[in-house]
Amino acid sequence: MALEPIKTILDIKGVSKTFESGTHALERVTLKVSEGSFVALVGPSGSGKSTLLRIVAGLLSGTSGSIGHDLNDDVIANDIGFVFQDPTLMPWATIAENVAIPLRLRLKGLGNAEIDKRTQEVLAWVGIDAFKNAFPRELSGGMRMRASIARALTTQPSLLLLDEPFAALDEFTRAQLNEDLLNLWEDQRWTGIFVTHSIREAVFLAERVVVMSPRPGRVIADIEIPFVYPRTPDLRNDHAYSDICADISNRLASAITDAEL
C-alpha cells in the first residue's frame, strides 16, 4: 500500500506583526503544520507565541505574510478550537452550559437534545461529566481547565490551538492533564498547536517542537521529537528525553544572549 503524502493543514508564510504601540512581536515566521500532528511552540515570554496563535485563530491580523489552511471550512475560525491561558469560563453558567456555548453560537439550528448529547459526550472525554451542573467557582483550577478543553472540542474542530493552558496549574495537575490531553489526541487525531514556555512540557507532548527567539519572535529551531506514542509518565525520567530538553534549553539560552547583545 502506497503511503499517502501527508497533508499540510496549516501553512504560515512569512507572518510579521508590529502592534500599534510599536512592539515588534513577530518577524517573518514561516511554519507548515501537517494534518493530525502535535506541534509545540516554545519560547521565552514575549517571543510572540501567543500572538502567532491569535493570528492563526483570526483574533488578530498579521502586519504582513499569509496564513493558508486546508480546513473543512473556508473560514478558518469555523474549524478550530481555542484554549485560553485562563479557563475563561462564564461564571454565571454551569459547566454544561459553558461547554455548550460554541454549539449555541455557531450551529444556531441545533436542537437542545442534540446539544445536550454532544455536551455530555465531550464532558465524558475530559472526565468531568459528574460536574456538569456545577458552577465554575465550585471546581478546582485543573477541573476548570478540563472544562475549557472540553468547550474547545465540542465543535469537533480539525485544529486545536492551546495558548499556555496549564501555566497556572500545580505540577501534579499539570502532568496529569498533559497525559490526558495526549490520550485525547491519540484517540481523535485533531491537529494540535500547543504554546508553552515549559520546554519539558513541550518535549513530553509534541511530535515536533518549534523554538522561537525573544522579541521579535522568529523560528530558531524546529526539532522532531522521536519518542513513540502512547507516551507514559516514565518518559520524564528518560535520559534521551532530558538530553533533548537540555539541547532546546541551550539553543534558547544562546538566542536570549544574542538578543541581549
Added chain:
Amino acid sequence: MKRLTMHLWPVVFGMALLAAWHGLVIFYALPEYILPGPVAIAQSLWIDGPDLLGSLIVTLQVTLAALVLAAFTGAGLAILLVQFRVLEKMLFPYAVFLQVTPIVTVAPFIIIWVDDVFFVLLILAWMAAVFPIISNTLLGLKSVDANLRDLFRLYGATRSQTLRRLLLPSALPYFLGGLRISGGLALIGTVVAEMVAGTSGQSSGLAARLLEASYRLELSRALACFVLLSVTGYGIYLVLNWVSHRLLRHWHESEMEEGH
C-alpha cells in the same frame, strides 16, 4: 448562638437610644409640640396607623413605579450607549446633569407642565433614581472579560447573542449594585417631590401628611410618618438585597456563602 448575639447588638443599641429619649422627655417635661417621646409616637402609630397606611401605599406606589421605570430606562440607556460609543460621548454628560441637579429646583417646572400629580411625582422620583443605574450598568457592560469576548468573536457570535449571553450577565452584578442605591433614592425622590408638590388630604402621600402634621404641631403624628418612611426605605433595601442574593449567589464573589 454566636450569630444570634450578633443580630441582637443593633436591637440593644436601638433600645438604649429609645430609653435615653424617653428619659429626656420625662426629665425635662417636654411638650408634644417640641419633642414627643417614643411612647407618644407609638400611640400615634397605633391610632393613626390605619389612616396613614393609605398614604404609605400612595408613596410606595410612586416609589416602586419610579424604581421600575429607572431600572428599565437606565439599563436600556446603558445598553444603547455601550453599543454606540458616539452616543455615549454625546449623551453621558447630560445624564450627569440629571444626577447633579437638585430635583427641588426642577419640581416647579414639572408641576406646571404636567397635570397629573402622580406623574409629577413619578418624573421627579425617576430623575433621582436613574443615574446610578445608568452609570453602574455602563461600567458592568464595559468590564466584560477580554478572553470571553474573544471566545464569542471566535465562534462568530451575533450582536444579539453577545449582548444576551455575555454582556448582560457580565453587567448584572453592577446593575444590581446600582439598583440597591436607586431603591433608596427613589424613595427620597418621591418624598421630596411630595413635599414640593404640596398635595394634601387623605389621597396624598406620606411625606405630604408628615408636612401637614408638622404645620399643625402634631409632632407625634409627623414622627409616626417619619418612622413609617424610614422603615419603608429599609424594607426596600432588604428586598433588593434579597433579589440580588437570589440572582448572584451561585457565581458572584459578592454573594458567595462563607466557606466557599
